[in-house]
Amino acid sequence: MATPTLQIYSAIGFNPATGAGLSAAEFGAKLAEAEATGEKRVAVRINSGGGDWQEGQTMYDLLKASSLKVDTYCVGLVASAATLPFMAGNKRLISAHAKLMIHNCASGAAGGIADLENAINQQKAVNASMAQLYASASGQAVEKCAELMAATTYMDAETAVALGFATGIVDDDKKGLAPPADMPTAELVGYYAALLPQPTNMKNLLLPIMAAAGLSTITAASPDADVAQAVSAAFTERDKFKKDAEDARAAVADATTKLTEAEDKLKAFEEQATANAATAAANAVTALVDGAISTGKITASLKDTYTTLATADLASTKAILDAMPARQSLTTVIEAHADGTKLAPLSAAGAMLEVQANLNKGK
Structure with missing residues (x-):
């Protein structure tokens, strides 16, 4: 079964006035459906300009509390409150063309001085909470995150990865994830481990894969050298299967060509045999009728009649002519x-x- 995918392609939080936006409740229901599939991971693809901070915070908490491993993807613009669910990802991947934007929260306020001061304090608390969240996920200092928020910072893919807000860039053609062709097999474990969020035990990731494929007997206690050797053996086996498959395809193609040639020759032979038989039959009819005319059994005026009869039934016509006396x-x-x-x-x-x-x- 494929990894479940959730989408946040609208404003964060449902707006009854416009009928648009995604509420945390609806998002939570979709996440529960993904959890019920029995899969171990969920992908959350986000392209949103933001919205309600509380709804975004709730989505973040839902993802963090989920039993699934969460991979989040910035596939366009992830801004403001939409960055909250994005930061919940174990892997946070950003498309090469995408942007990530963080800023201080904004809200309306009305009333007396006390009301306005209270609104300011609430915004300061929200901003501090978001700075803490960004710092925890990115590894940046809280003060650094607060500065980025205050400056309304737009990050491209490289900047987002450099600052720790994203863990990697989604390569459109996926070729960027492939190791160099000349990389020694023993180095592949380390290469792929570097692509995964840290800390990651590559050995633990390989164990269930290789066990399911029946290609290795390594265990969690196996030395890294044994793991690398098992990986090398798996690649060798894969290359053998690949070559065997290519050889089989070539053999099938060759056999198909020979079969086509044989069928063409058989068809030509059958057509020639049919033509020869038709010619022989026509010659036999002509010889029979001409012979009957030459011996005076029938006159030349009856040639077409007896030719038609002999063509339809040579044996019967021959018997009739044989029984006729010669003139x-x-x-x-x-x-x-x-x-x-x-x-x-x-x-x-x-x-x-x-x-x-x-x-x-x-x-």
């Missing part, structure tokens, strides 16, 4: 009678037809 010429009949061959008598009509057929052939 005998008048000369053959006369010669047969002359040498005593027993032939069927030739009628006058038959003789005339034969003569006519011979005349037609001579045309």
Whole structure:
């Protein structure tokens, strides 16, 4: 499951007059939903110009009291009261283009001298409380934080990190978090540890990750050298899996190419075989019909008819033509009678037809 993300993209505190703003109560309800997911961390993304100090202080207290590890993100402008929930983050990350602004609180006052003096004292108390909060989170002196507030200080990403208000800069393309390609594996533990808020025990972070992956048997009592060796082994194993995957992809690509070539050859062979069969069938029909005409079984005028029949059913048409007697010429009949061959008598009509057929052939 992905890390739950809460958003503060409006004024701090709900304004009934405008219907805008995020109340601490609504924020607390969303935080409770995130806690119910069973996840261990929550991300709070903030882009707000501020609002009600009390609501912001309540959001800060809710985040600090949460069972979740809190990571806060300044993704635009985090100003005034919006800095309070931002400062509650275990990791406080600011986008490279973002700004963080702190200043003294402001409020309206009316009434007599005592009322105005009371309002001034209240503002001084709020300012002192906020300076203490900023000092506690940033590591700056309370007096330094009070000076920054009094000057209405806008901090860019580098300044916010330098003064401790943010713990890191969010690199838009994430490449800034990657170690140098030539960094020895043994130094990776220290490199990644430096990216995390201090104090951080890198070994304790690695234990559950590597145990879940089944890549190591290191324990909390293992020396750092053993941890570094386990990390090196994990990276080596990862590189092996990566190479195996690349080799497998290459093999699949090669097999796919060969399969495509084989299918193309098979298709061409089948098409040629079909064409050859069609040509052979057409030749057989032509030979059968031409042979029947040459032997006088059928006349040339019947060629198209028998060609159609033979194309549809060669075997049956051949059987019919084979059963037909060949036409005998008048000369053959006369010669047969002359040498005593027993032939069927030739009628006058038959003789005339034969003569006519011979005349037609001579045309």
